Amino acid sequence: MIRLIAIDMDGTILSPDHTISTKNKQAILAAQSNGIEVVIATGRGFSEAYGPISDSGLDLSYICLNGAEIRDSFGDLLSATHIDENNISQITSILDAHTIDYQLFIDTLIYINSIEDQIDTFIQLAEAANQIPAVDKIRQEVMNRVERGYIRQVDSYNELINQRGSEIYKVFGTSFNRVNLDKARKALQLLPGLAISSSGAGNLEITDINAQKGIAVEKYAKSKDISMANVMVIGDSYNDLSMMERAGRSVAMGNAPAEIKAACTEITTTNEHDGVGLAIRAILQLQV
Incomplete structure (x- = not known):
């Protein structure tokens, strides 16, 4: 009996144009009306995650930054796991040595060196899902966040790290x-206390070892008195593996890599064809 569904965003619940389809929304509402808890589990920060979910009219809780944050449906912080400050300089040194561009996630903000790099990040995510990126839509979305202050461009990270190094949730390299x-991934994996993952072939997601989607989903389920045997997760990429390995039912998107599909109990259609909605409807038909 599924009592909790955790859903990834990019390449999963979001269509290539970064919106949530009517069929996906209706399926989530149907699950909620049948007493099933639904939570977003994303690599995005809260400000990036909240917009598309809110715009769709859904009322959901959030596991953000690969599990570094858990927030309720009002956006209030329930749990936070930062990278050990002693690791930050080693992380950035490795990325710099291999000419990897990176972003820092602090609180609800993203600090970047280049707006174009942020746009390229979302283009890469779409391409990793073997889809044609909606470049104009992506550019507009990023620029809106810049205007609202959610994304802040800085010339250098040095001062930011000196002042707020203990508050960094995630380092995202592209x-x-x-x-x-x-090469950078292998060097980072030698550092203790870190989780190294990715949401696409062209990026690295670096968090504390305890900031993983699987750990956060398990923590969230426990807070609701739900066994992981009664949890279904839906995702498409490597940063979803930790929750796929723990859940009683795991669903890979049709656009997921073969390794992700092999790790799951079932496969649905792509994010272009309402794969999330179809997976949820299948569960509801079994349970209702």
Whole structure:
């Protein structure tokens, strides 16, 4: 009996134009009306996650930054896990040495060196899902966040790290050079206390070892007195693996890599074809 559904965003509940389809929304509402808890589990920060969910009219809780944050449907912080400040300089040194661009996630804000790099990040996510990115839509979305102050461009991270190094939730690295990216990943994996994942072939997601989607979903389920055997998760990428391995039912999107599909108990259609909605409807038919 599924009592909790955790859903990834990019490549999963979001269509290529970064919106939530009517069929996906209706399926989530049907699950909620049948007493099933639904939570978003994303690599995005809260400010990036809240917009598309709120715009769709859904009222959901959030696991953000790969599990570094858990927030309720009002956006209030329930749990926070930061990277050990002693690791930050080593992380940035490794990324700099391999010419990997990166962003810092602090509180609800993203600090970047280049707005274009942020736009490229979302283009890469779409391409990783084997889809044609809606470039104009992505650019507009990013620029709206810049105007609202959710994304802040800085010339150098040094002062920010000196002042707020203990508050960093996630470091997100991107590169089109896969060789350098792999070298950086291997070097980062040697550092203790870190989780190294990715949401696409061209990026690295660096968090504390305890900030993983699987750990956060389990923590959230426990707060609701729900066993992981009664949890279903839906995702499409490597940063979803930790929750797929823990959940009683795991669903891979049709656009997921073969390794992700192999790790799941079932496969649905792509995010272009309402894969989330179809997976939820299948559960409801079994349970209702």
